[in-house]
Amino acid sequence: MSSPGPALARGDTTPAERGPEAVRVTLSVNGTEHEIHIEPRVSLLDALRERLDLTGAKKGCDQGTCGACTVWVDGRRALACLTLAVTCEGHEITTVEGLSADAEPHPLQRAFMEQDAFQCGYCTPGQIMSAAALLDEGHARDDAEIKEWMSGNICRCAAYPNIRAAIRAVRDQT
C-alpha cells in the first residue's frame, strides 16, 4: 500500500477532490480492471461483494476484528473492511477467487478439504488468503509461529488444529 498510485492529473497537476456523491473508481482485481461508480466512503469489501459480485471475502465483523474479509493488496494480506475502495486505485487486489490462476484449486484449498479445516466455512476464504500469504512470508516454520501469524483470522467453529494441519501440509509439499 505504499507504492505510488496512479496519476490523477487531468490536464493539470492539482489533484481533484472527489465525492461525496458516487465517483468513477477503477479497481484492478485478480488481474482484471473494473470501472465502478461508488461513493468515496465505500469499503473495498462492499465494492468487491456488492459491485463486483466477488463474494468470497466475507463480512464478519466489519470492524477489523475477525479477518473474514482478508484479501491481498499488492500481494500483502490486508483487511478489506477497513480499506476504502477509492484508496486502492493503482494497486492490485487479489481475492480468494483469484488465488488460483487456472480452474484447479490452489494447493491450500485442496489441503483445507483434505484436512477438514473448516466446519461452517464462513471464515475459510479469509483463512486461506491469510495462510497463503503466511507461507509466502515464511512465517510457518512451526506450530507456535503459525498460531501467532494466523491470529488475525478468527474461527468460531474452532477448526484451528485442522487449519494448522492444512498449512503444514502445503508447507511440507516442496
Added chain:
Amino acid sequence: MRTITYLRATDTAGAVEAVSSDPTSDYLAGGTTEVDLLRQEVLNPRRLVDINDLPLNGIEGTPEGGLRIGALARMSEVAAHPVVRERFPVLAQALESGASPQLRNMASMGGNLLQRVRCSYFRDAESPCNKREPGTGCSALAGFSRGHAVLGTSEHCIATHPSDLAVALVALDAHVRTLGPRGERAYPADEFFLLPGDSPHREHPMEHGELITGIEVPATDPARRSLYLKVRDRASYEFALVSVAAALSVVDGSVADVRLALGGVATTPWRARRAEDFLVGAAADADAFGMAARVEMADAQPTPMNAFKVELARRTIVRALRTLTGGREADPGTGSPT
C-alpha cells in the same frame, strides 16, 4: 458512516496545506483505526486527504547507530527491517506484538502513534465522554474499567493509551518529526503524548493539519539488550493489560544504564523514570528490580475493577529486567508473570 469527499495528495507540502486550511479535513493513512471510527461516527470529517502516496516510507539506520523511520512505513516493514531487529529489538518486538499481520501490513507508524483509545465509552459515540465531547463527563469512572489506566489518570479521563510501539519509542528517547503550517518540528516522544488532565480531548501537542513525517530513534547503548514483554488476556491479537519496554546495561553486577516504559496501565505511554532513577547504580538483582517496580507503582490510582494491574505491573517489570539479566527465559506475549 457519513458521506465524505476524497483527495489523494501527491506532495507533502500540498497535503499539509490542504488539511491545515480546512478544519473539516483529516488525513488518511492506513485507516485501521480511522475507518472504524468513521463508521461508528466517532470521527466525522467532511473530507479525507489520502497521504499514502507521499514519499515518507523510508527506513534507514544512521551512521551513529540510530534509526530514521518515515511516518508512512508500515508496522510490518519496520518490524522486519534488519537494522531495527539488530539495534532495537524492543522496537521490533513491540511492533510484532501489536494487532494482527493484516493490520500491521496496513497501519502506518505515524498513524500508530495517533491511534485513538479503546475505551468503549469513547468508541460507542453515545456515552458521555470528555475525550469525544469535552464537558460531558467520564463514563468509565463509575463504569466498566477493567482495561483502564492506573497511572496518569484524572477525574476527567482514565482511558489507557493503546499503542505498543509508542511504549518502546518513549523508552528509547525517540523524537517525532512533524511538518505543519508553521514549518518543521521535532517532539521528544515522552512529551508528544499528553496526560488527560482537564482536557482529555487533547492527546498530543500538534495543531490541526500538522503531519507526522517521521520518527527518529537515537543510538542508545543498552538498546541492543532490550525487550518488550506484553501481558494480555489471550496469547495474541490483543491489547496489553500490562506491557514493559526495557533496555539494560549492567557493569560489574550493577545497573549502568536502564530504560523502562510501561504500556496498558497509563493514560500515556509511560516512561518509568522513578524506577530508572532507583535502579541506576543499584545491584542488578531481583530485589532491586522489585523495589524499583514498587517505587514506580506507588502512586497508582486503580479502580475496583483494575486494581489487579498494580501488582501485575510490578511483576511484569521484574520479569522483564530479570529476563534481560539472564535470570529467566523470555516468553513475550504468552505467559503470566510469576
